[in-house]
Amino acid sequence: MFKSQTGVFWHASLANRWSIFTRPVVPSKSECQIIKKYILNKKKENLRILVLGSTPEFRDLTHELKAEVTCIDISLEMLQGLVGLMKQKYRTSQETWVKSSWLTMPLAKNYYDFVLGDLVICNVPPKFQPNFLINIKDVLKLGGYFITRQMTEVKDKFGGGKVMTDKWVKYKKLNKLQINYLCWDFFMAFSSSEKEIFSTDRMTQGLKRIISKTKDKKLKKKIENILKICRQTYPPGKIWWLYSFKKTEKLLKRFFKISDIKHGTDHPYVFNCPIYFLRK
Incomplete structure (x- = not known):
C-alpha cells in the first residue's frame, strides 16, 4: 500500500511470501470464527462486505457468509496472486476488485455493512491514519462495523x-x-x-x-x-507503526464507537493483536 524505504512496493514481495505466513502474521482459525460469529449475530442475509487488501482468510470468510464482496488493493496482481491460497477460490469470480489506495477509496458512501481489515492500521503512516479511518467510516452504513485485528505494543x-x-x-x-x-x-x-x-x-x-x-x-x-x-x-x-493499547483506542474512538474487543485462542500472541469491533 505504501512504498518502503527501498522504494519497492512491499506488496510485490509480500504476494510471493504469503504461503509461508501462518498465525499470528495472518488471521488464525479462531480469530476468523470470532469475526464470523459476530457478523452473523448482527446480520445474516444480504451482507455487503468490503475487504481491505487481499487477505485470503478474510475473503474465504466473506464467501462462507454468502456476502456481496468487494476487495480493494493497490495491486490487482496481489488480489489474483493470493487466490491460490483461498479455500473458496472458485467463488472469486463473484468478488468485485477495486485497484486503489485506501487513502482515496473510490467507493459508494454508506454502502457496506462491514469492512474487514487485518493489521491494516499499523501499515498506514501516522499522518495518513485519520484520512484512512474517515474513508472507512464514509463507506460504512450507519450502524455498520469496521472489524480489524490490530497489532499493539506490549x-x-x-x-x-x-x-x-x-x-x-x-x-x-x-x-x-x-x-x-x-x-x-x-x-x-x-x-x-x-x-x-x-x-x-x-x-x-x-x-x-x-x-x-x-x-x-x-x-x-x-x-x-x-x-x-x-x-x-x-x-x-x-x-x-506500533501503538500502546491506550493510544490505539484513543485513535479509534475519534472515528468509531468501540463496541467490543475480542481475542483469538489458538496462538501465543493473541494478547498483542486484539480484534476491534468498531461501530459507525
Whole structure:
C-alpha cells in the first residue's frame, strides 16, 4: 500500500511470501470464527462486505457468509496472486476488485455493512491514519462495523533481543509455524517504544549487534542462522507503526464507537493483536 524505504512496493514481495505466513502474521482459525460469529449475530442475509487488501482468510470468510464482496488493493496482481491460497477460490469470480489506495477509496458512501481489515492500521503512516479511518467510516452504513485485528505494543511481554535469542537458539530445526513465531518475537523485541515503530531493518540491526558481541563460535553461528531465517521471511525496508493499547483506542474512538474487543485462542500472541469491533 505504501512504498518502503527501498522504494519497492512491499506488496510485490509480500504476494510471493504469503504461503509461508501462518498465525499470528495472518488471521488464525479462531480469530476468523470470532469475526464470523459476530457478523452473523448482527446480520445474516444480504451482507455487503468490503475487504481491505487481499487477505485470503478474510475473503474465504466473506464467501462462507454468502456476502456481496468487494476487495480493494493497490495491486490487482496481489488480489489474483493470493487466490491460490483461498479455500473458496472458485467463488472469486463473484468478488468485485477495486485497484486503489485506501487513502482515496473510490467507493459508494454508506454502502457496506462491514469492512474487514487485518493489521491494516499499523501499515498506514501516522499522518495518513485519520484520512484512512474517515474513508472507512464514509463507506460504512450507519450502524455498520469496521472489524480489524490490530497489532499493539506490549514490550514487557517479550523482553529484549537477548531474551529472544536465548529462547530460539535452543531449537535445532524450525517448522513453518515456529518460523512465524520466531520472526514475531524478534520484531517485538527490537521495536521502538519511543518512535512507535518496528521494522525489518531494526530486527536485522538488532540481531547483528548481538552477533557482533557473541564470542562463542557455535552460538554465533546459531544466531546468524536466526538472522538468515528472518531475512528470508521478510525483505528489508518495511516499517510498521506500533501503538500502546491506550493510544490505539484513543485513535479509534475519534472515528468509531468501540463496541467490543475480542481475542483469538489458538496462538501465543493473541494478547498483542486484539480484534476491534468498531461501530459507525
